[in-house]
Amino acid sequence: xxxxxxxxxxxxxxxxxxxxxxxxxxxxxxxxxxxxxxxxxxxxxxxxxxxxxxxxxxxxxxxxxxxxxxxxxxxxxxxxxxxxxxxxxxxxxxxxxxxxxxxxxxxxxxxxxxxxxxxxxxxxxxxxxxxxxxxxxxxxxxxxxxxxxxxxxxxxxxxxxxxxxxxxxxxxxxxxxxxxxxxxxxxxxxxxxxxxxxxxxxxxxxxxxxxxxxxxxxxxxxxxxxxxxxxxxxxxxxxxxxxxxxxxxxxxxxxxxxxxxxxxxxxxxxxxxxxxxxxxxxxxxxxxxxxxxxxxxxxxxxxxxxxxxxxxxxxxxxxxxxxxxxxxxxxxxxxxxxxxxxxxxxxxxxxxxxxxxxxxxxxxxxxxxxxxxxxxxxxxxxxxxxxxxxxxxxxxxxxxxxxxxxxxxxxxxxxxxxxxxxxxxxxxxxxxxxxxxxxxxxx
DNA sequence: TCCTTTGAACCGAATCCGTT
DNA sequence: AACGGATTCGGTTCAAAGGA
Numbered sequence: 312x313x314x315x316x317x318x319x320x321x322x323x324x325x326x327x328x329x330x331x332x333x334x335x336x337x338x339x340x341x342x343x344x345x346x347x348x349x350x351x352x353x354x355x356x357x358x359x360x361x362x363x364x365x366x367x368x369x370x371x372x373x374x375x376x377x378x379x380x381x382x383x384x385x386x387x388x389x390x391x392x393x394x395x396x397x398x399x400x401x402x403x404x405x406x407x408x409x410x411x412x413x414x415x416x417x418x419x420x421x422x423x424x425x426x427x428x429x430x431x432x433x434x435x436x437x438x439x440x441x442x443x444x445x446x447x448x449x450x451x452x453x454x455x456x457x458x459x460x461x462x463x464x465x466x467x468x469x470x471x472x473x474x475x476x477x478x479x480x481x482x483x484x485x486x487x488x489x490x491x492x493x494x495x496x497x498x499x500x501x502x503x504x505x506x507x508x509x510x511x512x513x514x515x516x517x518x519x520x521x522x523x524x525x526x527x528x529x530x531x532x533x534x535x536x537x538x539x540x541x542x543x544x545x546x547x548x549x550x551x552x553x554x555x556x557x558x559x560x561x562x563x564x565x566x567x568x569x570x571x572x573x574x575x576x577x578x579x580x581x582x583x584x585x586x587x588x589x590x591x592x593x594x595x596x597x598x599x600x601x602x603x604x605x606x607x608x609x610x611x612x613x614x615x616x617x618x619x620x621x622x623x624x625x626x627x628x629x630x631x632x633x634x635x636x637x638x639x640x641x642x643x644x645x646x647x648x649x650x651x652x653x654x655x656x657x658x659x660x661x662x663x664x665x666x667x668x669x670x671x672x673x674x675x676x677x678x679x680x681x682x683x684x685x686x687x688x689x690x691x692x693x694x695x696x697x698x699x700x701x702x703x704x705x706x707x708x709x710x711x712x713x714x715x716x717x718x719x720x721x722x723x724x725x726x727x728x729x730x731x732x733x734x735x736x737x738x739x740x741x742x743x744x745x746x747x748x749x750x751x752x753x754x
Numbered sequence: 755t756c757c758t759t760t761g762a763a764c765c766g767a768a769t770c771c772g773t774t
Numbered sequence: 775a776a777c778g779g780a781t782t783c784g785g786t787t788c789a790a791a792g793g794a
Binding site: 339340341376379381383384499500503504526528530531532533 | 758759760761762763764771772773
Binding site: 340456457458459495497498501505506509528530531 | 779780781782783784790791792793
């Protein structure tokens with residue numbers, strides 16, 4: 312029973328603050344895993360109590376030792392976590408604090424198969440409101456057998472997340488940084504042969520990313536590494552997609568009540584009344600094409616606030632002239648224009664899909680995670696447009712504009728399956744589920 | 755050009771760590 | 775306690791590259 316429960320949990324992610332990834336300290340593999348498991352657990356506790364309880368069995372399972380009864384190991388790890396100081400943020404990657412020192416746990420107790428842990432208050436705020444964090448797959452961590460693999464994996468995921476979760480990411484790391492992150496001081500020969508090579512092998516074999524690297528020389532010696540990370544295609548796609556489409560999610564139902572066109576506007580941050588007015592005033596093509604047009608501009612970074620610009624675009628018709636001229640008769644369109652239009656429609660669909668998915672993904676997060684995203688957003692707000700700030704002051708997250716902007720920024724952080732990240736993958740998945748959808752439409 | 759430094763690919767021993 | 779895997783580190787040989 313317990314194992315089944317644990318099995319479910321292992322598919323989940325924890326948000327590990329960047330600060331705690333760059334801990335300038337030597338943690339053993341088990342200590343690191345316990346650290347992650349506890350972070351995950353505390354992020355999933357709805358109440359923000361200073362102390363939390365979790366079963367020892369669950370903890371053992373989360374660190375990949377489900378068959379072991381050796382609680383002594385756990386106690387040792389907990390002892391190390393409560394006594395060894397961790398110095399965080401020594402790489403200055405996190406904007407909220409530059410430097411800090413504390414122990415990870417304020418204390419821990421084990422009593423009749425239950426673990427009671429008290430997080431260090433200094434760390435609690437970081438864990439509960441991480442502004443920068445890596446999404447670590449809990450399942451992945453159990454499979455590593457080397458502490459370096461786990462440390463490197465965390466570092467890479469963090470790097471990916473801080474760069475907007477691209478599908479592939481190429482970047483350079485100095486050996487100094489790497490030595491610090493991995494806490495390995497040996498000469499390059501050993502760093503390479505004893506640490507990096509086995510790690511890369513393990514990461515490629517067991518994790519959700521794949522990695523290759525090459526040395527960057529300064530003079531004769533290697534001074535940095537050029538890393539190429541690629542997110543592996545995850546297989547969850549199809550089943551996940553279909554169940555979501557049929558679910559009775561309240562969010563979906565709410566959206567389904569509207570006129571689809573109206574709904575498209577609403578999901579982009581336009582207020583309900585305004586959306587209705589626009590739909591009544593202008594014809595469908597004009598609205599659709601302006602949405603597509605605005606979204607292209609938005610993705611190119613030319614638009615700050617989607618909703619406001621969109622309304623203006625529809626009212627004043629920002630569509631490129633050529634296309635609107637060619638529009639009226641579908642049969643008169645050249646093949647190229649038809650293809651372009653299809654692509655545009657696909658893009659619109661895709662964006663709508665992404666919009667929905669990001670809200671769904673947000674809805675299933677724990678309240679702590681949701682709160683973390685909100686506070687990070689508020690923090691970013693200081694550096695962005697004043698209209699948005701005004702809106703936020705007035706209505707908070709209830710403001711349509713704020714809401715739209717919030718979720719639009721969450722795209723990069725929450726969307727992760729291939730069809731959410733890549734238009735072509737989305738098209739492919741559409742073809743895959745076309746039959747399912749057709750069957751449902753008939754039935 | 756020759757000498758030196760560096761790395762790649764090995765080997766192997768000592769030690770650490772957790773399991774049985 | 776004995777075992778197996780991870781970690782650390784010293785060594786060797788060969789080849790490539792940098793510096794004088």
